[in-house]
Amino acid sequence: MSFINKISSIHLDILKEIGNIGAGHAATALSTLLNKKIDMKVPNVRIVSFDEMMELAGGPENIVASVFLRIDGEAPGSMFFVLSLEQASHFINQMTGEENIDFTSPPYPEIAISALQELGNILSGSYLSSLSDFTRLHLYPSVPALSIDMVGAVISFGLLELSQVSDYAIVIDTALNEDDAQFGSVKGHFFLLPDPNSFEIIFSALGVPVNE
Template identity: 55%
Template sequence: MAYYSKFGEFQFDVLREIGNIGAGHAATALSKLIQKEIDMKVPQVNVIPFDQVADCVGGSEAVVVTVFLRVEGDATGNMFFILDIDSAQHLLHQVTGIDKQVEMWEELEISALHEMGNILTGSYLSSLADFTNLNLQPSVPALAIDMAGAILSHGLYALGRAGDFALTIDTAFFEGNERVKGHFFLIPDPESLPTLFRALGVPFDGDN
């Protein structure tokens, strides 16, 4: 049986609170990155079966920009930060002044997006570590531009096996009339769930 199906409403609420705090930290990091005040839409936080993750970003054939990493330490898992192409182009323009179509991106543009994704995922992971008081260390992030289904399959193969569910955090960051829509996915390893919930003071019996 999938672990997410064993959660009670209180456990879902805890995961949603983690998602809200993480998205807030990412918004602060993004504001510093572009050196402008930004507004953040209230994140939509859900827990879904892993096989539904691609649907959240437009389907398995949608072309996206993704930064993915492995979470090591007390509670292991995988993390993805996914941007649609329009959002990635706008973010790149805000930070670097570069305004190119994705087909024209070269090493400079790829490197800049990689670093931005690194900062945003790092801010989210730091907030999770602070909230749980767990030691959570990111691997060196990788960046890919491809169809969502291919990225998720390859990323999880490269990072190690997947968990049964994903904590999804969909939020939009607004600067003026422009919008950057990002998707965070935290996919804990099944054996990490007891550690994660106990760190939050939530009883969790993975054997029931």
């Protein structure tokens, strides 16, 4: 109950800096993939409750495109990247050069699923390596799992393998901008859910323990 009160602006500033470095790595990888300039920023980082996390993604019944991976190693946890269906469709059209990809109704073309999985791989891998570099903790991602489903179902499925559900999530807001007048900003959310003991491990590794 008092955990949230121990998180200071310093903790959040450090997480935002890590997020921005991860976004920089991801932007470089996406720019190479798309052969055009991509800019990524992290406008906000928050720590929220489990219920607030689902509301941020549009509520438990909102259908989204999500990439989930499990983090193993010294600070285990779970990570989700969540995009609205409209934004996922728009970005994957750009990645593949196809103009008629639409995630709002199945069946989804194989090329669209592959591209969305690759996007999730690039983004989650960039954030995780940034966190690992900063903390010097050994963190290992599982193979990302892609799903298009209701937020509540996506997140509940991702957390099934946890013996106890995390009470809090680190939310890394992400804005992707393509250097193209016809392309708007794509906004997604990263939800990083450290296992209960991992919050302290991460912040201690960053030199700002939460127990002081």
